Amino acid sequence: MSGQLRFLLGYEQLVKHLLDTLPEDEAAARAVGGDYERFGVLEHALLRGEGLRDGCVVIDVGCGSGRLATKLARYPALRYLGLDVVPELLDYARRKAGRKDFRFEKVDAVRLPSEPSTADFCAFFSVFTHILPEESYVYLEEAHRVLKPGGKAVFSFLEHASAASRAVLDANLAWVRERHIAGHLNTFLHRADLRFWAERIGFEVAALHLGESRFIEVDAECAAPSVAEGLYALGQSVCVLRKGGG
Ligand SMILES: C[S@@+](CC[C@H](N)C(=O)[O-])C[C@H]1O[C@@H](n2cnc3c(N)ncnc32)[C@H](O)[C@@H]1O
Structure with missing residues (x-):
């Protein structure tokens, strides 16, 4: 492994540094x-566009500080498990989610x-x-195991061909050229490999969207004061894999 990789910060270190130096909400x-x-x-x-409704069982892997959990807290019958490596x-x-029945586990x-x-x-x-x-x-193998037939694995990813990922690609390239510390690892994936993974694991590829594609419909239910109704891009590419049999 290149000596440069030793400069990468683990998520625990990154979060500790942020919490030590910034107000909690900002960190x-x-x-x-x-x-x-x-x-x-x-x-x-x-997720609503992919069929999420009240009563669904959602596993949010790498849930972080709860950006998604706080939004799902409005569904009284939704069952939620958030997983992360940082306590x-x-x-x-x-x-922040304020739901006693939502589970959060390391x-x-x-x-x-x-x-x-x-899981749905x-x-x-x-x-x-x-x-x-x-x-x-x-x-993804684990997701395939725990999903119900017809359930979906939804993930965002960086890909070189996406204009929306360009700034991260350039930062990675600068890191290699100039050997300065880039922070944590930024991994790029390739569509051809994702298709191969899906087939090998047993998923059907239901959708693949470029990071700049405005495919996310924010309706009245999802809109917030800072995000009006309309069509939006996520800024990272998105893949939806469906487990067959549903
Ligand atoms: C960029 S944050 C995204 C958080 C959240 N999914 C969101 O969209 O707000 C990435 C998260 O993945 C978590 N993470 C890193 N490695 C992980 C792993 N191997 N398993 C689960 N979570 C991990 C980090 O601690 C961090 O909270």
Whole structure:
């Protein structure tokens, strides 16, 4: 492994640094990439577009400080499990969502602590962007195990061909050229590989959207003061995999 990779910060270190140096709300927002409200609205709207309704069982892997959980808290019968590697973020998300029945758990391995065929959605927003491709693959195997027939794995990812990912690509290139510290790992994935993964694991590729594609419909239910009704792009590419049989 290149010596440069030793400069990468783990998420725990990154969050600790933010919490030590910033007010809690700002640290919690910055730890997941900022724009707390906007991304919560877009993630919620995207899942609704994929069929999310009250009563669904949702596993939010890499739930961070709760951008999605706070939006899903409005559904009284929705069952939610948020997983992350950083306890401080789980704590914050739990308080912010304010739902006693929502579960938030720390993960130490690439494994989903759920029974087979029990979930409607496994969401991975801005998670495969920060772990190794092989870890993402194993998470998708796990998602396939725990999803009900017809359930969906929804994940965002970075791809070189997306204009929306260009700034991150340029930062990675600068990191290689100039050997300056880039922060945490930013991983790019390739569509051809995602199709191969899906076939090998047993998923059908239901959708693949470029990061700049305005495919997310924010309706009146999802809109917020800072995000009006309309069509939006997520800013990262999005893949939806469907488990067959539903
Ligand atoms: C960019 S943040 C996105 C958080 C959240 N999904 C959202 O959209 O607001 C990435 C999150 O993934 C978490 N993470 C990093 N590695 C992980 C892993 N191996 N398993 C689960 N979560 C992980 C980080 O702690 C962080 O909270």
